[in-house]
Amino acid sequence: MISKESKIYIAGHRGMVGSAIWRQLSEQGYTNLIGLSSSELDLKDQKAVATFFETEKPDVVIDAAAKVGGILANNSYPYQFLMENMQIQNNLIDASLKNDVEKFIFLGSSCIYPKLAPQPLKEDYLLTNSLEPTNEWYAVAKITGIKAVESIRKQFGKDYVSLMPTNLYGTHDNFDLNTSHVLPAMIRKFHEAKENGHAPVTLWGSGTPMREFLFVDDMAASVIFALENRLPEHLYNVGTGVDLTIKELAELIQKVTGHTGEILWDSEKPDGTPRKLMDVSKMHELGWKHKVDLENGIARTYQWFLENINNFKEMKMS
Numbered sequence: 001m002i003s004k005e006s007k008i009y010i011a012g013h014r015g016m017v018g019s020a021i022w023r024q025l026s027e028q029g030y031t032n033l034i035g036l037s038s039s040e041l042d043l044k045d046q047k048a049v050a051t052f053f054e055t056e057k058p059d060v061v062i063d064a065a066a067k068v069g070g071i072l073a074n075n076s077y078p079y080q081f082l083m084e085n086m087q088i089q090n091n092l093i094d095a096s097l098k099n100d101v102e103k104f105i106f107l108g109s110s111c112i113y114p115k116l117a118p119q120p121l122k123e124d125y126l127l128t129n130s131l132e133p134t135n136e137w138y139a140v141a142k143i144t145g146i147k148a149v150e151s152i153r154k155q156f157g158k159d160y161v162s163l164m165p166t167n168l169y170g171t172h173d174n175f176d177l178n179t180s181h182v183l184p185a186m187i188r189k190f191h192e193a194k195e196n197g198h199a200p201v202t203l204w205g206s207g208t209p210m211r212e213f214l215f216v217d218d219m220a221a222s223v224i225f226a227l228e229n230r231l232p233e234h235l236y237n238v239g240t241g242v243d244l245t246i247k248e249l250a251e252l253i254q255k256v257t258g259h260t261g262e263i264l265w266d267s268e269k270p271d272g273t274p275r276k277l278m279d280v281s282k283m284h285e286l287g288w289k290h291k292v293d294l295e296n297g298i299a300r301t302y303q304w305f306l307e308n309i310n311n312f313k314e315m316k317m318s
Helices: 016-027 046-056 071-076 078-098 133-156 182-195 216-228 246-257 281-286 294-307
Strands: 008-011 060-063 103-107 159-165 167-169 201-204 213-215 235-238 263-266
Touching (some): 008 016, 016 216, 046 078, 078 103, 078 133, 103 133, 133 159, 167 216, 182 201, 182 246, 182 294, 201 246, 213 216, 216 235, 216 281, 246 263, 246 294
Parallel strands (some): 008 060, 103 159, 167 213
């Protein structure tokens, strides 16, 4: 049984998701958390990971570690995105099985689903069609992780589970305009335009694609829900089950940041997938549901951005 004293290892504890999980576990009285930086433990090194597990003997492993990046990075370094992610998760999953880790929670991404899958995305759609070519290397790695977790449940009956989040955002997000995702990039653009006399903000595409966003603290809460309950299946989507257009997102962020200038749309730039919405009915049936609405989540993220703005100065737009 998992208790507040159980030894919980969070791989990737310094990232946006890992740090949110760590914060919530601490707040809820879990006292035996372990986290190591990549310089302390290289998760790609099978021998080092094996030694760590044999020494520490964690009861629970939460895998929030991954090599991640946008379309450009995925396209430029396909081998690294495939191989490094498989090395990280294979080492963690195999060491957990060999050291009798009681519970393993594997975190993935909605990109595991086929590019043209029906909306909203159900867990059953996995491996029913071809993937989005721009990030298939990362997606294939994550799918192998899901299948490793599923095979361990099937063969060994262990309580290992995979959670697939929708687009995440929140405190400790990445606001670098070259590598960040759409929501934090917009927060930064609108803020800097406001500081620059409410200058116009130019955004990519038509603004018509629809996207779903989940505040990172809600993602952390879903991990704790999986930790404290034995989930009956191996794979669950985690999201809000609600989406909005990129144009509506831009107007919401503009409102939160207080920018009053014009929004311009560069329709020469690509839109990406028209819609990507998660079916979260399975998690809802078990009793988990998100709590933070989008406007409140954006406001909290913007507040964190303002408090840490000096860290972003060196990346300021030219």
